[in-house]
Amino acid sequence: MVLILDADGRLEYINESFTKLNNITIDELKSRYGDTIYQLSNNPQIREIIEEAVTQKRSVSYESLNKKAEAGREIWESSTLTPIFDEHNKHKKIIIIDTLPSAASITTNKPFSMQGPCDRSGSSTRVN
Numbered sequence: 009m010v011l012i013l014d015a016d017g018r019l020e021y022i023n024e025s026f027t028k029l030n031n032i033t034i035d036e037l038k039s040r041y042g043d044t045i046y047q048l049s050n051n052p053q054i055r056e057i058i059e060e061a062v063t064q065k066r067s068v069s070y071e072s073l074n075k076k077a078e079a080g081r082e083i084w085e086s087s088t089l090t091p092i093f094d095e096h097n098k099h100k101k102i103i104i105i106d107t108l109p110s111a112a113s114i115t116t117n118k119p120f121s122m123q124g125p126c127d128r129s130g131s132s133t134r135v136n
Contacts, residue, residue, distance in 0.1 A: 009085075013102040017045040017058065026106075045102070062091045062099050074106075083108060 009029060012021040022034050032040075041048050046055065051072055061068040067090040074083045085106045092101040 009106040011045075011104040011106075013045055013104070015099045015101065017102065019043050019045065019048065020101075045104075057089060058091075058102065061089050061102075065091065065093065072106075 009026040010021070010023040011019065011026065014020055019034065019038060022037065027033055030037075037048070045058070049072075051057070051070075053070075057068050057070055067088050069086065069088045072085050072087055074085045085108055087104055087106045090103045090105075091099055092103060094100050
């Protein structure tokens with residue numbers, strides 16, 4: 009799944025895989041939950057993760073629990089957040105690529121609360 013954000017974290021694009029897995033379009037996502045990653049993500053470290061990636065000008069990987077209310081399931085995702093800079097070193101975009109793990113890490117029928125389809129909670133893992 010791919011999300012593209014502007015430099016301020018505003019959602020600009022989600023790919024078809026994101027739409028299918030979360031059963032929501034980009035317009036519905038923005039309307040229901042907000043248009044920034046800070047509103048969409050439930051990961052308490054998302055600001056720090058983005059700040060680290062931008063400051064150090066490198067990709068940062070982390071794991072998150074993505075809770076799917078419509079399917080009653082929870083899925084651990086591995087995410088790689090990459091800041092994009094222009095030729096003058098000005099921060100322009102953020103690209104987040106989420107990959108799903110094996111079926112063994114998907115749980116079903118567990119109670120949970122949900123802030124939004126990008127609901128994430130978990131610790132970040134830094135990659136050098």
